[in-house]
Amino acid sequence: MTDTPPRTRIQQRNRETILGAALEVFSQHGFRGATLDQIAQAAGLSKPNLLYYFPSKEAMHEALLAGLMDTWLAPLRALDPGGEPLDEILGYVHRKLLLSRDFPRESRLFANEILQGAERIRPTLEGELKTLVDQTAAVISGWAREGRIAPVDPYHLIFSIWALTQHYADFDVQVRAVLGPGKDDPFDGADRYLATLFSRLLTP
Amino acid sequence: MTDTPPRTRIQQRNRETILGAALEVFSQHGFRGATLDQIAQAAGLSKPNLLYYFPSKEAMHEALLAGLMDTWLAPLRALDPGGEPLDEILGYVHRKLLLSRDFPRESRLFANEILQGAERIRPTLEGELKTLVDQTAAVISGWAREGRIAPVDPYHLIFSIWALTQHYADFDVQVRAVLGPGKDDPFDGADRYLATLFSRLLTP
DNA sequence: GTCTATACCTAGATAGAC
DNA sequence: GTCTATCTAGGTATAGAC
Numbered sequence: 001m002t003d004t005p006p007r008t009r010i011q012q013r014n015r016e017t018i019l020g021a022a023l024e025v026f027s028q029h030g031f032r033g034a035t036l037d038q039i040a041q042a043a044g045l046s047k048p049n050l051l052y053y054f055p056s057k058e059a060m061h062e063a064l065l066a067g068l069m070d071t072w073l074a075p076l077r078a079l080d081p082g083g084e085p086l087d088e089i090l091g092y093v094h095r096k097l098l099l100s101r102d103f104p105r106e107s108r109l110f111a112n113e114i115l116q117g118a119e120r121i122r123p124t125l126e127g128e129l130k131t132l133v134d135q136t137a138a139v140i141s142g143w144a145r146e147g148r149i150a151p152v153d154p155y156h157l158i159f160s161i162w163a164l165t166q167h168y169a170d171f172d173v174q175v176r177a178v179l180g181p182g183k184d185d186p187f188d189g190a191d192r193y194l195a196t197l198f199s200r201l202l203t204p
Numbered sequence: 205m206t207d208t209p210p211r212t213r214i215q216q217r218n219r220e221t222i223l224g225a226a227l228e229v230f231s232q233h234g235f236r237g238a239t240l241d242q243i244a245q246a247a248g249l250s251k252p253n254l255l256y257y258f259p260s261k262e263a264m265h266e267a268l269l270a271g272l273m274d275t276w277l278a279p280l281r282a283l284d285p286g287g288e289p290l291d292e293i294l295g296y297v298h299r300k301l302l303l304s305r306d307f308p309r310e311s312r313l314f315a316n317e318i319l320q321g322a323e324r325i326r327p328t329l330e331g332e333l334k335t336l337v338d339q340t341a342a343v344i345s346g347w348a349r350e351g352r353i354a355p356v357d358p359y360h361l362i363f364s365i366w367a368l369t370q371h372y373a374d375f376d377v378q379v380r381a382v383l384g385p386g387k388d389d390p391f392d393g394a395d396r397y398l399a400t401l402f403s404r405l406l407t408p
Numbered sequence: 409g410t411c412t413a414t415a416c417c418t419a420g421a422t423a424g425a426c
Numbered sequence: 427g428t429c430t431a432t433c434t435a436g437g438t439a440t441a442g443a444c
Binding site: 415417419425 | 428429430432434435436437438443444
């Protein structure tokens, strides 16, 4: 998607440093809220130097979003239509939760984008994402028809998995505020809770 | 919370017009992304006139957030510890979903705020919200101990209700992109799905 | 490749006429 | 109370030296 023409090692390294800093700042403040000053400081580079590597602030943002989509859809692609239905779905939930735990900034970048209308990624949502979800929904419906899981609306099942797993990354501040300090990592509790929730829903 | 000193009718009306316009713009673009020009246009007033009614952009935002919290917590407060446990919880889910359907802008305003660190409302989260959730969690734990619902982590149960209901407002764009045009209202499907989901989880 | 200096614009807020 | 005009800060991007 993003072309990555041959570069020197130092160029590669700086590009990655900048994208890391940009992810940090964009995910916390949104596109408009982020400033090049903040990104430059986080990257340890000067502001003009950022613009030597990327033509504009917009270009940094696009590079991040383009790289993100594949990572984000990987767990869903990994769902095996030939596997044991309940295991496959619980495995998907687990992998998606780990993704939220390990990549919260990516999750928030994505959430910011959707929340604010998804202007930049709507084509991907209506194309690549919809196609993948349609395929997966067909698999799940098949499992339900065969009686291997309880009858369920496959689309809302998938939405609920997204909502629940991403909530722990995107609303992390609220989760921690409510749980208070000194509790276990919210993700541990979530992992157990979600396994129970979907087992009960889907066991025939 | 927000003091509303005696005003003329026209003042009241203009304040409300402005807040409505501000909600529209803030919820779509976030605080930083919103501009006074946009709000002024949405309100049909001039930019300086906005600042006659509110001392600053920040003040508009605070007025919205202050008014929002009560509305947002009302369905949880309405949960009756003396009621039939499953009915009470399913009723809460239903009311919360209706709130998302009927007040999506408020939901997104709140989501933007949490997502970006909740600087302005963290005290409320750690105070009023935590207290209310702690109380409700105690009630739910009691029900579980008495065997009136299945054993469940009450905090994660509440988080999951928030995540699922708000998802349909906050990620509306994504939901509609995936479902495609011409389908039923996502909220109808969600209502049925969530009732099933929580019935199965909580039935002893 | 990286810096300093700066151009240029957008956007929040104010002054003052009406 | 509402407007036009304007001030000012901050932010993106560029020029040009090193």
